[in-house]
Amino acid sequence: MAVLAVGIALQRNLFAVVVLGGIYSFLMATVLVALDAVDVAMTEASVGAGVSTVLLLGALYLCGAEEARPLARPWLPLAIALVIVGALVYGTLGLPAFSDPQAPIHQHVVPRYLNEALRETGVPNVVTAVLASYRGYDTLGETVVVFTAGIGVIALLRVPRRRDGEPRR
Amino acid sequence: MTRLLVLRIVAKILIPFMLMFALYVQFHGDFGPGGGFQAGVIGAAAIVFYALIFGLPAARRMVPEPVVETMVALGVFLYAGVGLLGVALGGNYLDYFVLAADPVAGQHRGIFWVEAGVAITVSGVMLKIFYMFAGRRRDLEEGR
Structure with a gap:
């Protein structure tokens, strides 16, 4: 991944x-699978390597x-x-050991x-339970952020209709 | 177009499975990895794939822009609506325990609809952004 970044x-x-960015995203997804974060890995593979590459x-x-x-x-x-890389690496030295x-x-x-989670929500996947139930407000906020991004792109890129009122297509 | 024959056939075989996988990720998100966001992106990716192989106009015929724009807003509306429904049934905002007689069933129902809202908005936004980027040159030439 470092080679790819360079x-x-x-x-x-x-x-x-x-194309290199897409490969980087797939490698990142593999790393996330190795870290047992399968939900995040799926998002990384589909958004990072898939849709954003196409965009x-x-x-x-x-x-x-x-x-x-x-x-x-x-x-x-x-x-x-x-300097920032050095500071971040120095900061990781103070973190507790992995897992x-x-x-x-x-x-x-x-x-x-x-x-x-299983008893209160009946949902075996704790990630989903936390995301949609315990942290429902946060997820609502995220959905609104995605919505706002879509609205922003529409507002910036929409081709105006003609003056005589005909639709553009 | 004939030299795209392999691509077209492979796409036609793959796209139903991609859409099916999106639905699987959506409805199986309670038990395995996945959920609304991933399902929405995978569903949108299937349409984007279709547009790449068969052309943007074909994709716009299949999933028209007004539908996509409605999806963008509908998902947030659904999510916020679940929250308000909780209030209407006597709980707090985004309180799922009151959505059904049994609190656990209520949680299940709330999570299901909230995830559906996320999936609808995410796939709508992804498709809309793709349509905007991919169709921009064409729209500019035809628009004025």
Whole structure:
């Protein structure tokens, strides 16, 4: 995946970048399966590798597939990015070990979800129970966000009707 | 068009299974991985696949734009409606326990309709964005 990221950064042909991005998404989905997050992996594979690749190809069809050469060498952004990477890696050193049951995140509401979800909601998949029931407000918010994104795209890209009132097709 | 013969046949074989898989992910989300969001995206991806092989006009004939735009709003409406139904039946907003006589059955029913709302909105938005991007050049040429 690191090789792919470097390849995406260096590649000037945007078509290749889109294809590499799709491959990256599929690798990410595999990693998520390995982490037992199958729900997220399905989303990553279908959205990241599937639909957004097609959307990016559609955008390339509209605006051409060759990236313009940058005017200046972007050393400052590179330096900032490296500093942030260093800070994030330093931050991970303070995290509890991977899948440590004593980690703080597993002490708060997780035991209740895992123990009570089946009895309270009758839904064996805890992810679905948490998503749709315990965190129903959050999911409603997410749905509204998706809705807003759709409305925004419609508002930005809609081709206006003709002045004489005829529909556009 | 004849050189696309293999693609067209493969698409015709695959698309029913993709739609079926979307429904499976939707209705089996209670038991296995998946749910409204994934099902909506997979369903939209099947239509996008159809549009890629058979052309955008064919897809727009099969799933017309007004239907897609209605789906975008209908899903949110359904989700919020389930919440309001809970209020109307004497519970809190998005309270599923009051939706049926048995609280667990009420949870089941609430989750089902909420997930359906998510799936409808997500697939509507995905399709709408795809239609917008893919049809933009054509629309610009025909529109003015």
